[in-house]
Amino acid sequence: MSEHRKSFRIKISHESFGECLGQTRNLTTTGVYVKHPRLSSLPKGAVVYGQVQDLPTGAPRVRMEVIQVDADGIDLRYL
Template identity: 45%
Template sequence: MSNSRRNVRTPLKVRLRIDHPVHGEMLVTTRDISECGVYVLMDQAQSMLAMGEHVQGQVQGLPIEAPILTLEVVRVEALGVGLRFVRDDEPS
């Protein structure tokens, strides 16, 4: 199987708060990040995100408050989900 990814993934382990419009706040850990998105590890109890959903995300534990970003669920797997960064100028 060839890797057709356009962006290089960089391993990154940080806490990420995800705010879901129905399920509320979830604290998860990232596995890696790229220019266009982030992969987060989620246990079975938290795997309630569906393809195409938009959520808000904010990195936790930084010395300054991180920006709140809109993320789209683009991949759902047993270990976690892939989230794509949604730019401000994109329609939701």
């Protein structure tokens, strides 16, 4: 399985809902899709923070922008 197809748990933070744990899909060098129904309430252009969970060394908190929204989740671009 190639690295960008693996799915990770990711904590997404935004002032409108606090934090939620979603599942990554289509992780690339420019962005990631995060699946969680609560995220679909975010508007395009919203800025969120994401942090991949369960890594042995811990992951940085990354600033991202919502570029697309659907019923299952959001597409994010790294800022």
